[in-house]
Amino acid sequence: MQPMIVLEDVDKWYGKNFQVLKSCSLTVSPGEVVVICGPSGSGKSTLIKCVNGLEPVQGGHISVKDMEVTGPRTKLPKLRSHVGMVFQHFDLFPHMTVTENICIGQTRVLGRTQAEAEAKAAALLERVGMSDHARKYPIQLSGGQQQRIAIARALAMDPIAMLFDEPTSALDPEMITEVLDVMVELAKEGMTMMVVTHEMGFARKVADRVVFMDGGEVVEDTPKDEFFASPKSQRAVEFLSKILDH
Protein backbone atom coordinates (compact mmCIF):
# COMPACT_ATOMS: atom_id res chain seq x y z
CA MET A 1 0.00 0.00 0.00
CA GLN A 2 1.23 3.49 -0.85
CA PRO A 3 2.18 5.35 2.32
CA MET A 4 0.28 8.55 3.18
CA ILE A 5 3.08 10.54 4.79
CA VAL A 6 6.77 9.94 4.23
CA LEU A 7 9.65 11.78 5.88
CA GLU A 8 13.10 10.78 4.70
CA ASP A 9 16.32 11.94 6.37
CA VAL A 10 14.87 15.35 7.22
CA ASP A 11 17.41 17.90 8.44
CA LYS A 12 16.59 21.33 9.76
CA TRP A 13 18.75 24.04 11.25
CA TYR A 14 17.87 27.26 13.06
CA GLY A 15 20.70 29.54 11.95
CA LYS A 16 24.06 27.93 11.30
CA ASN A 17 24.81 26.28 14.60
CA PHE A 18 21.63 24.77 15.97
CA GLN A 19 20.26 21.66 14.30
CA VAL A 20 16.63 21.06 15.39
CA LEU A 21 16.02 17.96 13.27
CA LYS A 22 18.69 15.37 12.63
CA SER A 23 18.05 13.00 9.76
CA CYS A 24 14.49 12.21 10.85
CA SER A 25 12.69 9.44 8.96
CA LEU A 26 9.13 8.32 9.47
CA THR A 27 6.31 6.75 7.47
CA VAL A 28 2.57 6.90 8.11
CA SER A 29 0.27 4.55 6.22
CA PRO A 30 -3.32 5.44 5.28
CA GLY A 31 -5.61 5.07 8.30
CA GLU A 32 -2.74 4.85 10.72
CA VAL A 33 -2.55 6.87 13.93
CA VAL A 34 0.98 7.78 14.95
CA VAL A 35 1.68 9.50 18.25
CA ILE A 36 4.90 11.50 18.55
CA CYS A 37 6.17 12.15 22.04
CA GLY A 38 9.35 13.26 23.72
CA PRO A 39 10.73 15.87 26.11
CA SER A 40 10.17 19.54 25.28
CA GLY A 41 12.73 20.88 22.86
CA SER A 42 13.08 17.49 21.20
CA GLY A 43 11.85 18.84 17.86
CA LYS A 44 8.47 17.11 17.66
CA SER A 45 6.42 20.26 17.02
CA THR A 46 8.92 21.40 14.42
CA LEU A 47 8.78 18.00 12.77
CA ILE A 48 5.00 17.98 12.41
CA LYS A 49 5.02 21.54 11.00
CA CYS A 50 7.42 20.36 8.29
CA VAL A 51 4.84 17.86 7.01
CA ASN A 52 2.65 20.61 5.52
CA GLY A 53 5.53 22.95 4.81
CA LEU A 54 4.83 25.49 7.56
CA GLU A 55 8.47 25.01 8.51
CA PRO A 56 10.99 24.76 5.67
CA VAL A 57 13.65 22.05 5.87
CA GLN A 58 17.27 22.12 4.69
CA GLY A 59 17.73 18.46 3.87
CA GLY A 60 15.81 15.29 3.08
CA HIS A 61 12.45 14.62 1.45
CA ILE A 62 8.86 14.88 2.64
CA SER A 63 5.82 13.76 0.70
CA VAL A 64 2.11 13.47 1.40
CA LYS A 65 0.34 10.88 -0.77
CA ASP A 66 1.73 11.69 -4.22
CA MET A 67 2.57 15.31 -3.45
CA GLU A 68 6.18 16.30 -2.82
CA VAL A 69 6.38 18.84 0.06
CA THR A 70 10.06 19.64 -0.25
CA GLY A 71 10.26 20.20 -4.00
CA PRO A 72 11.04 23.70 -5.29
CA ARG A 73 7.96 23.81 -7.52
CA THR A 74 5.52 22.56 -4.89
CA LYS A 75 2.28 24.50 -4.62
CA LEU A 76 2.15 24.55 -0.82
CA PRO A 77 -1.30 26.18 -0.50
CA LYS A 78 -2.79 23.37 -2.59
CA LEU A 79 -1.05 20.70 -0.54
CA ARG A 80 -2.10 22.30 2.75
CA SER A 81 -5.73 22.42 1.65
CA HIS A 82 -5.64 18.59 1.68
CA VAL A 83 -3.92 18.23 5.05
CA GLY A 84 -5.74 19.36 8.20
CA MET A 85 -3.81 20.87 11.07
CA VAL A 86 -4.75 21.59 14.67
CA PHE A 87 -2.52 23.81 16.82
CA GLN A 88 -1.64 23.96 20.49
CA HIS A 89 -3.20 27.41 20.90
CA PHE A 90 -6.22 26.72 18.65
CA ASP A 91 -5.53 29.85 16.56
CA LEU A 92 -9.13 30.39 15.58
CA PHE A 93 -9.69 33.61 13.63
CA PRO A 94 -10.89 35.96 16.41
CA HIS A 95 -12.72 38.37 14.09
CA MET A 96 -14.97 35.65 12.69
CA THR A 97 -17.85 33.72 14.20
CA VAL A 98 -17.56 29.98 14.72
CA THR A 99 -19.42 29.31 11.46
CA GLU A 100 -17.31 31.84 9.54
CA ASN A 101 -14.16 30.17 10.88
CA ILE A 102 -15.30 26.84 9.46
CA CYS A 103 -16.49 28.35 6.15
CA ILE A 104 -13.63 30.66 5.13
CA GLY A 105 -11.33 27.91 3.85
CA GLN A 106 -14.16 26.10 2.11
CA THR A 107 -15.33 29.16 0.18
CA ARG A 108 -12.03 30.93 -0.47
CA VAL A 109 -9.76 27.95 -1.01
CA LEU A 110 -12.01 25.12 -2.21
CA GLY A 111 -14.45 27.40 -4.04
CA ARG A 112 -17.58 26.01 -2.42
CA THR A 113 -20.67 28.21 -2.31
CA GLN A 114 -21.62 29.90 0.95
CA ALA A 115 -24.66 27.60 1.27
CA GLU A 116 -22.60 24.43 0.76
CA ALA A 117 -20.01 25.65 3.24
CA GLU A 118 -22.60 26.51 5.87
CA ALA A 119 -24.31 23.14 5.51
CA LYS A 120 -20.97 21.43 5.98
CA ALA A 121 -20.19 23.66 8.98
CA ALA A 122 -23.53 22.80 10.59
CA ALA A 123 -22.90 19.08 10.16
CA LEU A 124 -19.41 19.36 11.64
CA LEU A 125 -20.61 21.46 14.57
CA GLU A 126 -23.13 18.73 15.32
CA ARG A 127 -20.36 16.17 15.18
CA VAL A 128 -18.10 18.00 17.64
CA GLY A 129 -21.08 18.83 19.86
CA MET A 130 -20.99 22.59 19.29
CA SER A 131 -24.22 23.26 17.38
CA ASP A 132 -25.44 25.74 19.99
CA HIS A 133 -22.43 27.98 19.48
CA ALA A 134 -22.53 28.51 15.71
CA ARG A 135 -22.95 32.29 15.90
CA LYS A 136 -20.53 32.95 18.73
CA TYR A 137 -17.06 34.41 18.49
CA PRO A 138 -14.00 32.46 19.69
CA ILE A 139 -13.52 34.79 22.68
CA GLN A 140 -16.88 33.61 24.04
CA LEU A 141 -15.80 29.96 24.14
CA SER A 142 -13.71 27.91 26.55
CA GLY A 143 -10.38 26.46 25.43
CA GLY A 144 -11.84 22.99 24.94
CA GLN A 145 -14.68 24.39 22.86
CA GLN A 146 -12.29 26.46 20.76
CA GLN A 147 -10.13 23.42 20.07
CA ARG A 148 -13.16 21.41 18.93
CA ILE A 149 -14.02 24.24 16.53
CA ALA A 150 -10.42 24.20 15.28
CA ILE A 151 -10.79 20.49 14.56
CA ALA A 152 -14.05 21.18 12.72
CA ARG A 153 -12.34 23.93 10.71
CA ALA A 154 -9.67 21.46 9.61
CA LEU A 155 -12.18 18.69 8.84
CA ALA A 156 -14.28 21.06 6.72
CA MET A 157 -11.59 20.87 4.04
CA ASP A 158 -12.13 17.08 3.73
CA PRO A 159 -8.48 16.38 4.51
CA ILE A 160 -6.69 13.16 3.55
CA ALA A 161 -4.70 13.33 6.80
CA MET A 162 -4.77 15.30 10.04
CA LEU A 163 -1.84 16.77 11.95
CA PHE A 164 -2.24 17.58 15.64
CA ASP A 165 0.42 19.72 17.34
CA GLU A 166 -0.03 19.30 21.11
CA PRO A 167 -3.80 19.79 20.84
CA THR A 168 -4.45 19.51 24.59
CA SER A 169 -1.33 21.10 26.10
CA ALA A 170 -2.91 24.51 26.55
CA LEU A 171 -6.15 23.18 28.06
CA ASP A 172 -7.34 23.02 31.64
CA PRO A 173 -7.51 19.38 32.79
CA GLU A 174 -11.32 19.20 32.76
CA MET A 175 -11.41 20.18 29.09
CA ILE A 176 -8.90 17.69 27.80
CA THR A 177 -11.39 14.81 27.60
CA GLU A 178 -13.88 16.62 25.36
CA VAL A 179 -11.14 17.24 22.80
CA LEU A 180 -9.64 13.76 23.06
CA ASP A 181 -13.12 12.22 22.61
CA VAL A 182 -13.44 13.94 19.23
CA MET A 183 -9.96 12.76 18.25
CA VAL A 184 -10.61 9.19 19.34
CA GLU A 185 -13.77 9.11 17.27
CA LEU A 186 -11.86 10.47 14.29
CA ALA A 187 -9.20 7.79 14.68
CA LYS A 188 -11.84 5.07 14.85
CA GLU A 189 -13.37 6.31 11.60
CA GLY A 190 -10.06 5.60 9.91
CA MET A 191 -8.55 9.08 9.60
CA THR A 192 -4.79 9.13 9.05
CA MET A 193 -3.40 11.04 12.00
CA MET A 194 -0.06 12.33 13.21
CA VAL A 195 -0.38 13.52 16.81
CA VAL A 196 2.23 15.28 18.91
CA THR A 197 1.03 14.83 22.47
CA HIS A 198 1.88 13.94 26.05
CA GLU A 199 -1.49 12.23 26.50
CA MET A 200 -0.32 8.66 26.90
CA GLY A 201 -3.88 7.57 27.63
CA PHE A 202 -4.82 8.66 24.13
CA ALA A 203 -1.77 6.90 22.70
CA ARG A 204 -2.74 3.68 24.51
CA LYS A 205 -6.29 3.88 23.30
CA VAL A 206 -5.95 4.65 19.59
CA ALA A 207 -2.33 4.88 18.44
CA ASP A 208 -0.92 2.26 16.12
CA ARG A 209 2.64 3.38 16.64
CA VAL A 210 4.52 5.62 19.02
CA VAL A 211 7.47 7.67 17.83
CA PHE A 212 9.79 8.88 20.56
CA MET A 213 11.99 11.89 19.82
CA ASP A 214 14.85 13.39 21.76
CA GLY A 215 17.45 15.98 20.80
CA GLY A 216 16.08 16.33 17.26
CA GLU A 217 16.32 12.62 16.50
CA VAL A 218 13.76 9.89 16.07
CA VAL A 219 14.97 7.63 18.85
CA GLU A 220 12.23 5.00 18.68
CA ASP A 221 9.49 4.12 16.25
CA THR A 222 7.60 1.13 17.58
CA PRO A 223 4.10 -0.37 17.81
CA LYS A 224 2.36 1.16 20.82
CA ASP A 225 2.14 -1.98 23.00
CA GLU A 226 5.82 -2.61 22.60
CA PHE A 227 6.63 1.02 23.44
CA PHE A 228 4.70 1.00 26.70
CA ALA A 229 5.71 -2.55 27.72
CA SER A 230 9.39 -2.41 26.94
CA PRO A 231 10.89 0.75 25.47
CA LYS A 232 14.19 -0.01 23.81
CA SER A 233 16.15 3.12 24.61
CA GLN A 234 17.21 4.37 28.01
CA ARG A 235 15.98 7.87 27.09
CA ALA A 236 12.45 6.59 26.44
CA VAL A 237 12.47 4.69 29.75
CA GLU A 238 13.41 7.87 31.60
CA PHE A 239 10.81 9.92 29.72
CA LEU A 240 8.04 7.43 30.43
CA SER A 241 8.91 7.19 34.11
CA LYS A 242 8.67 10.97 34.36
CA ILE A 243 5.28 11.39 32.74
CA LEU A 244 3.55 8.20 33.89
CA ASP A 245 4.48 8.44 37.57
CA HIS A 246 1.73 10.85 38.48
Add this chain to the structure above:
Amino acid sequence: MKGWNWDGFFEYLTNTYILEGAAVTLGLTIAAMTLGVVAGCVVALMRMSPFRILSNIAYFYTWLIRGTPLLVQLIIIYTGLPQIGIKFSVLEATLIGLVMNEAAYLSEIIRSGISSVPKGQSNAARAVGMTDVQMMRYIVAPQAARIIIPPLGNSVNGCLKTTSIASIISMEELLRRTQVLIQEKFMVLELFVVAALYYLLMTTAWDLIQRRIERHFGRGYDIKADAAEQR
Protein backbone atom coordinates in the same frame (compact mmCIF):
# COMPACT_ATOMS: atom_id res chain seq x y z
CA MET B 1 -11.89 98.70 21.49
CA LYS B 2 -14.16 97.27 18.79
CA GLY B 3 -16.02 94.60 20.80
CA TRP B 4 -17.62 91.43 19.47
CA ASN B 5 -19.78 91.81 16.35
CA TRP B 6 -22.57 89.22 16.36
CA ASP B 7 -23.95 90.26 12.98
CA GLY B 8 -20.54 89.94 11.40
CA PHE B 9 -19.99 86.58 13.08
CA PHE B 10 -23.25 85.07 11.77
CA GLU B 11 -22.69 86.55 8.35
CA TYR B 12 -19.31 84.82 8.04
CA LEU B 13 -20.63 81.61 9.53
CA THR B 14 -22.75 81.15 6.40
CA ASN B 15 -20.39 82.87 3.97
CA THR B 16 -19.99 80.75 0.80
CA TYR B 17 -16.41 81.94 0.23
CA ILE B 18 -15.40 80.47 3.60
CA LEU B 19 -17.62 77.43 3.11
CA GLU B 20 -15.80 76.66 -0.13
CA GLY B 21 -12.52 77.00 1.73
CA ALA B 22 -13.75 74.43 4.25
CA ALA B 23 -14.76 72.13 1.38
CA VAL B 24 -11.22 72.41 -0.03
CA THR B 25 -9.80 71.53 3.40
CA LEU B 26 -12.06 68.48 3.52
CA GLY B 27 -11.13 67.47 -0.04
CA LEU B 28 -7.41 67.83 0.67
CA THR B 29 -7.76 65.68 3.78
CA ILE B 30 -9.70 62.93 1.99
CA ALA B 31 -7.22 62.89 -0.90
CA ALA B 32 -4.14 63.01 1.35
CA MET B 33 -5.44 60.26 3.65
CA THR B 34 -6.60 57.94 0.85
CA LEU B 35 -3.37 58.22 -1.13
CA GLY B 36 -1.40 58.28 2.11
CA VAL B 37 -2.88 54.97 3.28
CA VAL B 38 -2.08 53.32 -0.05
CA ALA B 39 1.47 54.70 -0.11
CA GLY B 40 1.83 53.97 3.62
CA CYS B 41 0.96 50.30 3.00
CA VAL B 42 3.67 50.13 0.34
CA VAL B 43 6.25 51.74 2.63
CA ALA B 44 5.21 49.46 5.54
CA LEU B 45 5.50 46.30 3.42
CA MET B 46 8.86 47.48 2.11
CA ARG B 47 10.03 48.15 5.65
CA MET B 48 8.97 44.62 6.71
CA SER B 49 10.41 42.98 3.61
CA PRO B 50 13.18 40.42 4.07
CA PHE B 51 15.11 42.23 1.31
CA ARG B 52 17.56 44.52 3.08
CA ILE B 53 17.67 47.10 0.31
CA LEU B 54 13.87 47.63 0.31
CA SER B 55 13.66 47.94 4.06
CA ASN B 56 16.57 50.40 4.09
CA ILE B 57 14.94 52.59 1.45
CA ALA B 58 11.70 52.60 3.48
CA TYR B 59 13.58 53.44 6.66
CA PHE B 60 15.44 56.28 4.93
CA TYR B 61 12.18 57.66 3.58
CA THR B 62 10.40 57.79 6.95
CA TRP B 63 13.54 59.16 8.59
CA LEU B 64 13.78 62.00 6.07
CA ILE B 65 10.10 62.96 6.00
CA ARG B 66 9.43 62.67 9.72
CA GLY B 67 12.64 64.51 10.49
CA THR B 68 11.72 67.72 8.65
CA PRO B 69 8.74 70.07 9.10
CA LEU B 70 5.93 69.94 6.54
CA LEU B 71 6.19 73.70 6.25
CA VAL B 72 9.79 73.45 5.07
CA GLN B 73 8.92 70.58 2.69
CA LEU B 74 6.08 72.56 1.11
CA ILE B 75 8.26 75.61 0.57
CA ILE B 76 11.00 73.44 -0.97
CA ILE B 77 8.50 71.74 -3.31
CA TYR B 78 6.62 74.88 -4.35
CA THR B 79 9.15 77.69 -4.08
CA GLY B 80 12.50 75.94 -4.16
CA LEU B 81 12.26 73.27 -6.86
CA PRO B 82 11.39 75.69 -9.72
CA GLN B 83 14.94 76.98 -9.27
CA ILE B 84 16.16 73.71 -10.80
CA GLY B 85 13.37 73.56 -13.34
CA ILE B 86 10.78 71.42 -11.51
CA LYS B 87 7.47 73.25 -11.30
CA PHE B 88 4.26 72.24 -9.56
CA SER B 89 0.95 74.05 -9.24
CA VAL B 90 -0.17 75.03 -5.74
CA LEU B 91 -2.58 72.09 -5.57
CA GLU B 92 0.03 69.62 -6.82
CA ALA B 93 2.65 70.87 -4.38
CA THR B 94 0.17 70.72 -1.50
CA LEU B 95 -0.94 67.17 -2.32
CA ILE B 96 2.61 65.91 -2.83
CA GLY B 97 3.67 67.36 0.52
CA LEU B 98 0.65 66.07 2.43
CA VAL B 99 0.70 62.57 0.88
CA MET B 100 4.46 62.19 1.45
CA ASN B 101 3.94 63.12 5.09
CA GLU B 102 0.93 60.92 5.72
CA ALA B 103 2.64 57.97 4.00
CA ALA B 104 5.63 58.29 6.32
CA TYR B 105 3.61 58.45 9.54
CA LEU B 106 0.95 55.96 8.44
CA SER B 107 3.54 53.39 7.36
CA GLU B 108 4.69 53.12 10.98
CA ILE B 109 1.09 52.79 12.21
CA ILE B 110 0.34 50.13 9.59
CA ARG B 111 3.57 48.29 10.38
CA SER B 112 2.74 48.11 14.07
CA GLY B 113 -0.79 46.88 13.22
CA ILE B 114 0.47 44.08 11.02
CA SER B 115 3.13 43.07 13.56
CA SER B 116 0.49 42.86 16.27
CA VAL B 117 -1.28 39.92 14.59
CA PRO B 118 0.09 36.75 16.23
CA LYS B 119 2.18 34.33 14.18
CA GLY B 120 -0.35 31.59 14.96
CA GLN B 121 -2.89 33.40 12.80
CA SER B 122 -0.75 33.26 9.67
CA ASN B 123 0.09 29.61 10.38
CA ALA B 124 -3.61 28.80 10.78
CA ALA B 125 -4.48 30.66 7.57
CA ARG B 126 -1.75 28.86 5.65
CA ALA B 127 -2.80 25.53 7.14
CA VAL B 128 -6.25 25.75 5.52
CA GLY B 129 -4.53 26.35 2.19
CA MET B 130 -4.70 30.12 1.83
CA THR B 131 -2.17 31.85 -0.39
CA ASP B 132 -0.17 34.74 1.09
CA VAL B 133 -2.49 37.25 -0.57
CA GLN B 134 -5.62 35.53 0.80
CA MET B 135 -4.03 35.33 4.24
CA MET B 136 -3.29 39.06 4.16
CA ARG B 137 -6.76 39.95 2.93
CA TYR B 138 -9.01 37.74 5.04
CA ILE B 139 -7.00 37.10 8.18
CA VAL B 140 -4.17 39.57 8.83
CA ALA B 141 -5.59 42.85 7.44
CA PRO B 142 -8.93 42.76 9.33
CA GLN B 143 -7.16 42.01 12.60
CA ALA B 144 -4.47 44.63 11.94
CA ALA B 145 -7.21 47.15 11.12
CA ARG B 146 -8.58 46.94 14.66
CA ILE B 147 -5.19 48.04 16.00
CA ILE B 148 -4.60 50.59 13.24
CA ILE B 149 -7.92 52.50 13.39
CA PRO B 150 -7.41 54.53 16.62
CA PRO B 151 -3.98 55.94 15.64
CA LEU B 152 -5.18 56.29 12.03
CA GLY B 153 -8.09 58.35 13.41
CA ASN B 154 -5.55 60.59 15.10
CA SER B 155 -3.89 61.05 11.74
CA VAL B 156 -7.15 61.99 10.02
CA ASN B 157 -7.90 64.48 12.76
CA GLY B 158 -4.37 65.85 12.51
CA CYS B 159 -4.50 66.03 8.73
CA LEU B 160 -7.71 68.10 8.78
CA LYS B 161 -5.80 70.74 10.72
CA THR B 162 -2.40 70.28 9.08
CA THR B 163 -3.84 71.26 5.69
CA SER B 164 -3.85 74.83 7.06
CA ILE B 165 -0.07 74.88 6.68
CA ALA B 166 -0.58 74.84 2.91
CA SER B 167 -1.99 78.36 3.22
CA ILE B 168 1.63 79.50 3.36
CA ILE B 169 2.08 78.56 -0.31
CA SER B 170 -1.26 80.26 -1.10
CA MET B 171 -3.39 77.12 -1.22
CA GLU B 172 -6.93 78.47 -0.96
CA GLU B 173 -8.22 76.36 1.88
CA LEU B 174 -10.15 77.36 4.98
CA LEU B 175 -7.40 79.28 6.79
CA ARG B 176 -6.17 81.12 3.71
CA ARG B 177 -9.65 82.31 2.82
CA THR B 178 -10.27 83.39 6.41
CA GLN B 179 -7.10 85.47 6.26
CA VAL B 180 -8.11 87.00 2.94
CA LEU B 181 -11.42 88.17 4.44
CA ILE B 182 -9.62 89.56 7.49
CA GLN B 183 -7.52 91.73 5.18
CA GLU B 184 -10.77 93.22 3.86
CA LYS B 185 -12.91 93.58 6.97
CA PHE B 186 -10.53 93.43 9.96
CA MET B 187 -12.94 91.28 11.99
CA VAL B 188 -10.04 89.21 13.28
CA LEU B 189 -11.66 87.48 16.25
CA GLU B 190 -15.01 86.76 14.57
CA LEU B 191 -13.40 85.28 11.45
CA PHE B 192 -10.90 83.12 13.30
CA VAL B 193 -13.66 81.82 15.57
CA VAL B 194 -15.69 80.92 12.46
CA ALA B 195 -12.68 79.09 11.01
CA ALA B 196 -12.13 77.29 14.32
CA LEU B 197 -15.78 76.21 14.39
CA TYR B 198 -15.51 74.76 10.89
CA TYR B 199 -12.43 72.78 11.87
CA LEU B 200 -14.24 71.59 14.98
CA LEU B 201 -17.27 70.55 12.92
CA MET B 202 -15.13 68.46 10.56
CA THR B 203 -13.08 66.79 13.30
CA THR B 204 -16.30 66.00 15.19
CA ALA B 205 -17.84 64.43 12.09
CA TRP B 206 -14.73 62.29 11.74
CA ASP B 207 -15.02 61.23 15.41
CA LEU B 208 -18.48 59.83 14.70
CA ILE B 209 -17.32 58.00 11.58
CA GLN B 210 -14.30 56.58 13.41
CA ARG B 211 -16.50 55.19 16.18
CA ARG B 212 -18.54 53.24 13.62
CA ILE B 213 -15.42 51.87 11.95
CA GLU B 214 -14.03 50.82 15.33
CA ARG B 215 -17.23 48.99 16.14
CA HIS B 216 -17.02 47.13 12.82
CA PHE B 217 -13.47 45.91 13.33
CA GLY B 218 -14.01 45.33 17.04
CA ARG B 219 -16.41 42.45 16.53
CA GLY B 220 -15.16 39.30 18.14
CA TYR B 221 -13.24 41.26 20.80
CA ASP B 222 -15.97 42.72 23.00
CA ILE B 223 -17.88 39.98 24.79
CA LYS B 224 -20.77 42.23 25.84
CA ALA B 225 -21.33 43.80 22.42
CA ASP B 226 -21.03 40.44 20.67
CA ALA B 227 -23.55 38.84 22.99
CA ALA B 228 -26.00 41.70 22.40
CA GLU B 229 -25.65 41.28 18.65
CA GLN B 230 -26.45 37.58 18.89
CA ARG B 231 -29.57 38.07 20.96
